[in-house]
Amino acid sequence: xxTFTTICGILIGVLAVLTPIxxxxxxxxxxxxxxxxxxxxxVVFGHAEHIVRERDCAVCHHHxxxxxxxxxxxxxxxxxxxxxxxxxxxxxxxxxxxSAESVNQKFQNNLIFHQDKPGLKASYHLSCLGCHQKxxxxxxxxxxxxxxxxxxxxxxxxxxxxxxxxxxxxGH
Numbered sequence: 001x002x003t004f005t006t007i008c009g010i011l012i013g014v015l016a017v018l019t020p021i022x023x024x025x026x027x028x029x030x031x032x033x034x035x036x037x038x039x040x041x042x043v044v045f046g047h048a049e050h051i052v053r054e055r056d057c058a059v060c061h062h063h064x065x066x067x068x069x070x071x072x073x074x075x076x077x078x079x080x081x082x083x084x085x086x087x088x089x090x091x092x093x094x095x096x097x098x099s100a101e102s103v104n105q106k107f108q109n110n111l112i113f114h115q116d117k118p119g120l121k122a123s124y125h126l127s128c129l130g131c132h133q134k135x136x137x138x139x140x141x142x143x144x145x146x147x148x149x150x151x152x153x154x155x156x157x158x159x160x161x162x163x164x165x166x167x168x169x170x171g172h
Contacts, residue, residue: 027051035095035120039151043144060127061087093120 027047034042050060094102097119118126132139152158 033124035090035124037148039148039154041146041148057087059131089120089123093118093123095120097122 029046029048031045031047032042033045051057054060096102097117128137128144129139131137138144147155147158149158153160156162
């Protein structure tokens with residue numbers, strides 16, 4: 001009987017370790033984050049690399065896996081957990097959270113009011129930078145982002161930067 005219990009325990013342990021890996025096999029290895037492609041080249045997110053490193057999808061996909069809410073503030077409305085259709089950030093975080101459409105939608109439906117929910121760009125930065133600061137990952141803007149030609153033109157940098165020889169004494 002003791003041998004049977006030991007074998008069952010070992011099998012359960014092996015399954016617990018391998019289950020997240022087997023689920024990850026059907027997921028993309030890399031994800032292009034291109035929500036600001038008009039100004040920046042897409043950021044290539046090493047999804048597979050982060051799955052191996054974190055071993056817990058809820059680290060990034062914090063409200064998508066059906067787990068009950070963890071924050072006391074959320075439990076008032078979100079007593080039980082539920083899975084969502086989209087695991088991506090775009091599924092919950094608006095690209096333009098302060099657009100008239102987004103603001104009107106929030107006021108018309110108090111169940112999605114979440115004033116505290118950051119927009120898409122902020123959610124990427126809060127999640128990525130917070131973790132990178134704790135664990136020694138890249139934190140500089142250009143570590144992940146490179147301007148496109150239209151981005152350089154918009155920010156007046158690179159080949160679109162003002163010619164210092166033509167600038168006045170004040171630099172303008």
